[in-house]
Amino acid sequence: MKKAAALRYDEKKESAPRVVAKGDGQSAENIIKIAELHNLPIKKDEDLIELLSKVEINKEVPEALYKAVAEVFSFIYKVTKKEK
Secondary structure (H helix, E strand, O other): OOEEEEEEOOOOOOOOOEEEEEEEOHHHHHHHHHHHHOOOOOOOOHHHHHHHOOOOOOOEOOHHHHHHHHHHHHHHHHHHHHHO
16 A cells, blocks of 8 residues: 655754655545645655654654655755756
8 A cells, every 4th residue: 555744844943854744545645646736856765654654743753763854855955956
């Protein structure tokens, strides 16, 4: 079953990234469709999504996941930098 999660990080307002949406099945499809509609980068990482699926919505990502989440944000930075 497909799973998805959406992260948000505003370094001016938050001390760590937050899980702002998560789901599986149709919910995951909807998260992905919304990201695509808004031209947001999507990174497929089955291991990370398993971990993020355990984080409550609107909660900060636990410190134990910082390295993995940093890799996602690095990916996003590279993708958006190429688009500019």
